[in-house]
Every structure is written in structure tokens, then in C-alpha cells.
Amino acid sequence: MTTYTVGVDVGGTKVAAALLDESGDVVRRSRAATESGTYSGMVAGIVAAVREVRDGLDVAGVGLAIAGNVAADGSHVLFSPHLPLAGEPLARDLKDALGIPVLVENDANAAAWAEHEGGAGRGSTEMLFVALGTGLGAGLVLRNELYRGAQGFAGEAGHLTVVIDGRACPCGSRGCWERYASGTALVAHYVERGGDPEVGGPGITRAAAAGDPLSVAALADVGEWLGRGLASLVAILDPGVIVVGGGVSEAGDLLLEPARRRMAGSVTGVDIRPLPPVVPAALGNEAGVVGAAMLAREYGQ
Numbered sequence: 001m002t003t004y005t006v007g008v009d010v011g012g013t014k015v016a017a018a019l020l021d022e023s024g025d026v027v028r029r030s031r032a033a034t035e036s037g038t039y040s041g042m043v044a045g046i047v048a049a050v051r052e053v054r055d056g057l058d059v060a061g062v063g064l065a066i067a068g069n070v071a072a073d074g075s076h077v078l079f080s081p082h083l084p085l086a087g088e089p090l091a092r093d094l095k096d097a098l099g100i101p102v103l104v105e106n107d108a109n110a111a112a113w114a115e116h117e118g119g120a121g122r123g124s125t126e127m128l129f130v131a132l133g134t135g136l137g138a139g140l141v142l143r144n145e146l147y148r149g150a151q152g153f154a155g156e157a158g159h160l161t162v163v164i165d166g167r168a169c170p171c172g173s174r175g176c177w178e179r180y181a182s183g184t185a186l187v188a189h190y191v192e193r194g195g196d197p198e199v200g201g202p203g204i205t206r207a208a209a210a211g212d213p214l215s216v217a218a219l220a221d222v223g224e225w226l227g228r229g230l231a232s233l234v235a236i237l238d239p240g241v242i243v244v245g246g247g248v249s250e251a252g253d254l255l256l257e258p259a260r261r262r263m264a265g266s267v268t269g270v271d272i273r274p275l276p277p278v279v280p281a282a283l284g285n286e287a288g289v290v291g292a293a294m295l296a297r298e299y300g301q
């Protein structure tokens with residue numbers, strides 16, 4: 001009998017579930033997005049989404065991919081910027097309702113694991129994953145294992161200070177990396193260069209692909225800042241490969257070439273060390289769901 005797993009993307013306004021078979025392929029998706037404004041409403045939405053894709057099949061574990069700080073044991077969320085979660089026993093409450101082991105995972109960590117297992121990071125024992133979406137998230141695979149840190153806070157690279165007294169960040173600090181390298185930052189660079197703020201990140205990416213110089217320059221700005229930050233992380237981690245995901249990565253080399261150039265110009269010892277390749281993610285926006293489901297098979301509780 002095939003044993004399936006379920007991955008759930010828990011966002012601020014929607015809950016979407018996917019059923020994966022043993023080889024990690026998505027074979028079914030929940031159709032409806034669900035409101036998740038309160039904790040009980042969110043739990044009910046997750047339960048309904050999981051039941052919809054499960055549909056009586058034997059499921060080994062449920063993995064949740066959530067933007068926020070997740071406890072190192074995968075039992076609950078300590079803080080989430082967009083969700084009503086602050087320490088509630090989420091894994092236990094869901095297991096009580098579903099009767100299946102549940103794992104809570106940070107969304108960038110989950111996506112990193114999926115890219116390592118079946119995407120652009122396959123075959124590398126030391127992988128750095130960076131996702132450029134609304135903010136900047138990162139996940140680390142070290143010695144072939146997802147690295148969560150002592151408290152589960154590892155990989156919060158979006159709030160590395162890259163500019164002293166730089167742009168204000170919602171986290172309360174200034175000059176955070178994600179203020180310069182993210183989808184939000186792409187629009188900021190575009191506007192700084194005289195672009196219309198109404199165009200938005202995907203519109204800028206589309207215009208850049210069509211050759212619009214302003215859009216190409218704004219993407220190159222993000223790439224430059226991406227490369228600067230990556231150089232610092234390379235100095236600490238010495239990864240074998242850097243996988244770049246998130247919506248902005250769909251710009252491909254318009255983003256990654258400036259990043260590679262800047263990284264090569266900023267890493268210390270570049271004349272004596274081979275630099276890790278900087279490659280686009282392979283699994284798209286379902287990587288978090290897939291990775292969470294894969295991890296739940298092993299670590300669900």
C-alpha cells in the first residue's frame with residue numbers, strides 16, 4: 001500500500017494543501033483557499049484542507065510550511081508576522097483533529113529541503129537556499145541535514161544588517177538585507193530610479209524580460225545587493241551551491257548574473273577558492289509544501 005504525505009502552505013489569507021506520493025510527486029491539491037484570521041479558524045481551515053486531499057488514503061504525516069519563527073522541535077510557531085500564532089500547540093491540536101503526526105516547519109527551511117532532495121540543490125551536502133519574495137528567507141542544509149540552529153532561528157538572513165542606518169525595516173531595525181534584496185526591494189529600487197510604484201514586482205520582471213532598461217536596472221540593483229549578502233554568507237558557511245528561489249528568481253539571469261558578479265567581487269580569497277554556483281530554484285512556489293511533506297514523513301510528531 002502506498003503511504004502518502006500531505007504538505008500545507010499556511011499563508012496570511014489562504015491555506016492550500018497538497019497530497020504527495022512516496023516519490024515526492026504532488027498527486028492532488030486542495031481546491032479552495034481558506035480564511036485564516038484567528039487561531040481556531042486557521043486550525044479548522046488546515047484540517048478541512050488536509051481532509052480534502054487525504055480523502056480516506058493512508059497518510060504518514062502532515063507538514064506545515066509557515067512564514068515565521070518555528071520551535072526547533074517542529075511543534076509550534078513562536079512568532080509569525082502574518083498569522084495569529086504565538087506559541088499555541090499547533091502540531092498537537094492538528095494531530096488531535098486528524099489522527100496523523102504533524103510537523104510545523106519554517107517555509108524557507110521546507111523549500112530548502114525540497115530543493116536539496118529533488119531540486120536545484122540535489123547532490124550537494126552543503127547548500128544555502130535563499131528565497132526572494134515579499135521579504136528574504138533562507139534555509140541551510142549542512143552535512144545533508146536541515147540546519148535549524150539551537151532554538152530554530154537559524155537562517156533568518158533577511159534581517160542581517162547590510163547598510164548601517166539604512167532603510168527602515170518592519171522588524172524595528174534599519175538597513176536589513178531584505179530591504180535591498182527582495183520583491184519589496186525590487187519595487188523600491190524601481191521607484192528610486194523614477195519608475196511608477198503601481199507597476200509592482202511581477203510587472204517589473206515581465207518588463208525586464210522584454211528589455212525595458214529601467215526594469216533591467218532595478219533587477220540588477222536587487223542582484224547587486226543579493227550578491228553582497230551572499231558574499232558574507234559564503235565567508236561563514238562555504239556552501240557547495242547557492243539556490244535562489246522565491247518570486248523574484250523567475251527573472252533568472254537578469255537577477256543572478258549581477259549577483260554572481262558582485263559576490264565574486266566581494267568574497268575574500270576569491271583568487272584561491274572556487275566560488276559556489278548561484279543557481280535558480282527548480283521547484284517553483286510549491287517547494288515549501290513539498291519540503292514540509294517530505295520532512296513530516298521523518299519528523300512528524
Ligand SMILES: [Zn+2]
Binds near residue numbers: 159170171
Ligand atoms: Zn529587519
